Amino acid sequence: MTGFEVGIGGVGLWMPGYSGVESWLAGVPDPEHAQPSGRAFDRMNRRRASQLGRALSDALAESGVQAGVDASTTPTVVGSAIGEGCTMVGLLEQIFSAEDPVSPAAFSVSVHNAAAGLISISNKNEGFASALSADSDTPAASLIEGIGLVATTGAPVGVVCGDEPVPIHLLSEGQRWSLQAAAVTLVPLESNTKCLARLRVVLDGAPDLVPAELDLPGSRNPQAGMVDLVAAVARGQTGCVRLDRGTGRGYCAVVTSAPIS
Amino acid sequence: MPAPRVRPLCVTDYANLNALGGSRSEILAALAAGRSGLGSPTESFGFTTAVGEVRTELPDLEGELSAWSTRIARMAGVLVAELEEPLRRARKRWRPERIAVLMGSSTGGASATEVAYRHYVEQGALPADYSFQRHHTFNALLNVVGELSGAKGPAWMISTACTSSAKPLATAQRLMAADIIDAAIVGGVDTLCALTLLGFQSLQALDRQPCRPFSSERSGISIGEGGALALVERSGEPRVLVEGVGETSDAYHISAPHPEGRGALGAMQVAMSQAGCSSKDIDHINAHGTGTHLNDATEGIAIAKLFADQVPVVSTKGYTGHTLGAAGAIEFAFASYAIEEGWIPPSLNCEPLDESAGIFISKTLLKGDFKRVLSNSFAFGGNNVSVLVRAP
Numbered sequence: 001m002t003g004f005e006v007g008i009g010g011v012g013l014w015m016p017g018y019s020g021v022e023s024w025l026a027g028v029p030d031p032e033h034a035q036p037s038g039r040a041f042d043r044m045n046r047r048r049a050s051q052l053g054r055a056l057s058d059a060l061a062e063s064g065v066q067a068g069v070d071a072s073t074t075p076t077v078v079g080s081a082i083g084e085g086c087t088m089v090g091l092l093e094q095i096f097s098a099e100d101p102v103s104p105a106a107f108s109v110s111v112h113n114a115a116a117g118l119i120s121i122s123n124k125n126e127g128f129a130s131a132l133s134a135d136s137d138t139p140a141a142s143l144i145e146g147i148g149l150v151a152t153t154g155a156p157v158g159v160v161c162g163d164e165p166v167p168i169h170l171l172s173e174g175q176r177w178s179l180q181a182a183a184v185t186l187v188p189l190e191s192n193t194k195c196l197a198r199l200r201v202v203l204d205g206a207p208d209l210v211p212a213e214l215d216l217p218g219s220r221n222p223q224a225g226m227v228d229l230v231a232a233v234a235r236g237q238t239g240c241v242r243l244d245r246g247t248g249r250g251y252c253a254v255v256t257s258a259p260i261s
Numbered sequence: 262m263p264a265p266r267v268r269p270l271c272v273t274d275y276a277n278l279n280a281l282g283g284s285r286s287e288i289l290a291a292l293a294a295g296r297s298g299l300g301s302p303t304e305s306f307g308f309t310t311a312v313g314e315v316r317t318e319l320p321d322l323e324g325e326l327s328a329w330s331t332r333i334a335r336m337a338g339v340l341v342a343e344l345e346e347p348l349r350r351a352r353k354r355w356r357p358e359r360i361a362v363l364m365g366s367s368t369g370g371a372s373a374t375e376v377a378y379r380h381y382v383e384q385g386a387l388p389a390d391y392s393f394q395r396h397h398t399f400n401a402l403l404n405v406v407g408e409l410s411g412a413k414g415p416a417w418m419i420s421t422a423c424t425s426s427a428k429p430l431a432t433a434q435r436l437m438a439a440d441i442i443d444a445a446i447v448g449g450v451d452t453l454c455a456l457t458l459l460g461f462q463s464l465q466a467l468d469r470q471p472c473r474p475f476s477s478e479r480s481g482i483s484i485g486e487g488g489a490l491a492l493v494e495r496s497g498e499p500r501v502l503v504e505g506v507g508e509t510s511d512a513y514h515i516s517a518p519h520p521e522g523r524g525a526l527g528a529m530q531v532a533m534s535q536a537g538c539s540s541k542d543i544d545h546i547n548a549h550g551t552g553t554h555l556n557d558a559t560e561g562i563a564i565a566k567l568f569a570d571q572v573p574v575v576s577t578k579g580y581t582g583h584t585l586g587a588a589g590a591i592e593f594a595f596a597s598y599a600i601e602e603g604w605i606p607p608s609l610n611c612e613p614l615d616e617s618a619g620i621f622i623s624k625t626l627l628k629g630d631f632k633r634v635l636s637n638s639f640a641f642g643g644n645n646v647s648v649l650v651r652a653p
Contacts, residue, residue: 003440003441004439004440004441045515048515081398081399081400082398083420088371088374088456089378091456091459091460092374092375092378092456095375095455095456095459096375096378096379096382097382101459101463102456102459102460102462102463103463104460104463104464107456107459107460107461107463107464108464108515108516108641109515110456110460111367111420111421111422111640111641111642112367112420112421112422113420113421113422113640113641113642113644114515114641114642116421116642116644117510117515117641117642117643117644118515118642120510120511120512120642120643121510121511121512121513121514121515121643123512124512125510125512126509126510126511126512126523126524126527127509127510128508128509128510129421129508129510129642129644130419130421130428130508130644131419131420131421131642132417132418132419132420133398133399133400133417133418133420134399134400134403134416134417134418135394135398135399135400137400137416137417138417140415141415141416141417144415144436144441145417145432145435147439147441148432148435148436148438148439148441149435151435151438151439152267152434152435152438152439166393169378169381169387170374170387170393170397171393203358
């Protein structure tokens with residue numbers, strides 16, 4: 001569906017117990033990384049960021065460093081199905097349960113683009129930043145948005161997808177998921193930027209890559225397909241990986257070998 | 262980075278719904294008369310403020326979509342119905358898989374979840390008919406618009422607070438440039454909800470009276486609701502063209518604008534650069550103009566740097582209120598009215614005018630040949646969008 005092909009210059013990941021792609025592929029969880037660090041944020045914005053924001057920032061930073069891009073100029077696309085849903089429910093709790101005044105600080109970071117904003121502030125990036133949502137098609141949507149940006153600017157784009165658990169009141173137990181975030185840095189193929197693989201997004205693909213091994217709550221996360229893509233690229237695999245884990249419209253990522261430089 | 266040159270988007274048709282009404286004639290009549298849609302809220306929130314509520318009848322969604330029939334989805338339904346004929350033509354012209362649904366919303370289904378959550382607090386369980394997926398998520402709205410319009414292309418919701426529904430215009434341009442789509446339904450909707458009213462109240466950003474953008478006596482925003490959708494195509498017979506969309510970040514503060522309006526300035530510059538034009542080619546600006554001290558002051562600084570007092574500026578927030586995630590799309594429609602109708606409405610409640618910015622705030626209905634119009638939207642997260650609309 002997208003004839004336009006881009007390169008993947010870097011990948012990043014935050015999963016519960018793992019600080020990044022390498023540690024996750026090694027499969028040895030570290031209790032120190034039970035929560036995302038938000039290390040790419042400056043101190044003030046780290047304090048403002050939710051767990052989701054920190055996970056998104058961790059994954060995006062890892063991906064950007066591997067790609068060797070400048071975080072102060074690289075456009076950022078943040079994908080999340082629910083976004084800052086936990087912050088929003090916290091505000092509803094204040095309004096309807098505690099009957100407290102709404103916290104202005106919490107209200108300011110309850111918007112879906114809170115992480116995108118905090119990332120741009122921390123990186124002093126005055127360029128493009130966006131945040132979008134498309135349920136379990138969020139990885140595909142975010143990648144297509146990123147591909148459109150690469151096509152028109154000819155410059156690298158950071159794409160990061162993540163979701164935190166939906167507050168327990170709102171989803172039944174069998175539907176709940178755990179926090180995760182995964183990122184890729186898209187680069188134009190004709191650039192001199194380092195490239196790990198080529199990428200196209202298609203709607204009518206024939207998936208032939210085995211999805212990453214995730215526990216049940218992890219596999220239910222709407223962004224699990226982005227984790228599958230990151231895992232495939234990090235392992236050097238080529239083929240077709242489904243981006244929605246079978247719960248969306250069927251978008252796939254076709255990963256092929258990187259051009260020989 | 263230089264702004265990429267992209268082909269102008271053909272805007273085949275557009276529909277607008279807000280506190281002034283649900284039809285073009287109703288909205289134009291109110292704008293021409295300088296009649297505000299702001300009034301007291303139907304629901305009490307424990308403080309005095311003015312809001313721009315949609316009073317247009319919003320029919321329930323029918324058939325299989327009846328389970329998705331929230332207020333925001335019904336607003337979207339009204340807007341899609343307005344575009345029925347051009348959509349039918351577009352589906353003949355382009356494959357439905359090449360027609361995207363690119364929308365923007367800040368609140369999404371928050372108002373439905375508020376009702377459900379109140380029920381949860383009072384009775385210990387969510388209402389039996391509440392569904393998080395069908396009533397809260399952005400995807401619910403995408404599903405409704407996709408089903409009603411017959412568009413089967415890529416679909417997503419941009420949610421960047423108050424720039425949400427302006428950004429899809431840029432996305433559509435890019436996806437056409439990358440040959441991913443041929444047409445798109447773009448725009449967005451937002452509804453009034455307690456969360457946003459109480460949130461802005463907590464920031465001490467709400468005016469107790471109808472808002473007064475660019476007045477020296479302004480004291481905050483009035484929240485509104487509504488939406489606008491446009492059908493944009495790769496080619497065709499446009500009512501207006503979108504020549505450029507500037508998207509920047511302040512990189513300054515999560516909820517306060519850059520004091521010198523750097524991001525706002527940059528967004529307007531990028532939009533003009535994409536269009537290959539300069540400040541002297543701009544005939545009118547529909548300002549973000551929310552009515553807070555900081556927002557209007559910093560936007561004024563940015564406008565003054567580019568246009569001094571040579572271009573008439575209007576904030577339409579005094580008519581509709583600040584419709585948050587829907588503002589970009591609604592005000593894109595207002596910018597298009599200026600081009601198509603040849604007049605701009607007075608900037609309501611702007612007197613006594615804040616003269617400090619040195620820009621030309623239009624206090625009366627102004628007739629003219631408006632060929633190129635900028636529409637500004639700025640948001641939490643330091644997110645800025647400026648849309649350049651041009652006569653065909």
